[in-house]
Amino acid sequence: MELLIFYPLAGLCVLFALGVVVSNSPINSAISLIGMMLGLAGIFVLQQAHFIAILQIIIYAGAIMVLFMFVIMLLNLKGKGEDEKWQSRDKNILLNVLGGLLATGVLYKIIDIINAGDFNSPAMPPESFGTVREVGTILFTEFVLPFEVASILLLVAMIGAVVLAKSKVD
Amino acid sequence: MDFEMVPLTHYLFLSATLFVIGVTGVLVKRNAIVVFMSIEIMLNAVNISLIAFDRYMNLHDGQVFSFMVMCVAAAEVSVGLAIIISLFRNKPTTNLDEFNIMKS
Numbered sequence: 001m002e003l004l005i006f007y008p009l010a011g012l013c014v015l016f017a018l019g020v021v022v023s024n025s026p027i028n029s030a031i032s033l034i035g036m037m038l039g040l041a042g043i044f045v046l047q048q049a050h051f052i053a054i055l056q057i058i059i060y061a062g063a064i065m066v067l068f069m070f071v072i073m074l075l076n077l078k079g080k081g082e083d084e085k086w087q088s089r090d091k092n093i094l095l096n097v098l099g100g101l102l103a104t105g106v107l108y109k110i111i112d113i114i115n116a117g118d119f120n121s122p123a124m125p126p127e128s129f130g131t132v133r134e135v136g137t138i139l140f141t142e143f144v145l146p147f148e149v150a151s152i153l154l155l156v157a158m159i160g161a162v163v164l165a166k167s168k169v170d
Numbered sequence: 171m172d173f174e175m176v177p178l179t180h181y182l183f184l185s186a187t188l189f190v191i192g193v194t195g196v197l198v199k200r201n202a203i204v205v206f207m208s209i210e211i212m213l214n215a216v217n218i219s220l221i222a223f224d225r226y227m228n229l230h231d232g233q234v235f236s237f238m239v240m241c242v243a244a245a246e247v248s249v250g251l252a253i254i255i256s257l258f259r260n261k262p263t264t265n266l267d268e269f270n271i272m273k274s
């Protein structure tokens with residue numbers, strides 16, 4: 001029954017991820033990425049990680065993708081010579097084919113390794129698995145130091161972004 | 171509610187596929203913004219396998235770690251896009267091949 005939900009969601013995620021890589025215009029890539037994020041939120045719900053699914057939608061599809069869209073619109077690369085501006089390097093086809101071959105080889109190897117592992121069917125997790133209460137309890141007891149360090153990381157990133165993007169007029 | 175659960179390997183396959191797609195994007199695309207998006211795909215792929223193992227082992231540590239991954243992704247995107255904007259001021263393009271000023 002779960003598989004019936006899993007396969008369409010997983011297929012959708014993979015298709016949208018391919019769309020990010022394949023499409024030529026960055027706006028299309030960004031919209032595909034939003035689709036992939038929403039599909040992944042569905043997968044997280046299927047894994048009963050409700051808190052992470054909500055965070056996925058709020059942080060990724062909400063904040064990060066808005067930032068991406070904002071920068072794409074701000075840079076406004078659609079002006080003159082759109083074709084040459086968005087074009088990849090000259091030997092594009094060769095590079096694409098080589099990259100695709102490499103990726104397929106790596107994927108084949110990883111799937112080989114996963115298949116070699118012996119994973120029996122997991123036990124049914126308890127009802128409270130993945131709720132905000134459970135995740136929050138462990139976040140504020142066992143992982144309270146990494147949590148505070150993450151807040152410092154975000155502060156540093158904020159200051160760094162302001163300093164980097166500040167105009168050089170002053 | 172006797173749902174038959176999805177095997178762990180399926181989640182790992184999905185995670186590996188998405189990760190490889192992200193790697194391909196980083197290797198093949200030359201637009202800095204799309205390269206950033208591919209990095210986001212890779213981070214998300216890692217989140218899937220973290221949470222899959224979490225559910226398999228019936229722990230919550232993996233969810234905390236995927237929370238941290240999201241923090242790092244947000245920090246990385248904000249700083250990275252600021253770098254792209256300041257690069258764009260020097261040279262109006264986002265093609266990574268154009269930026270070779272560090273090459274001696």
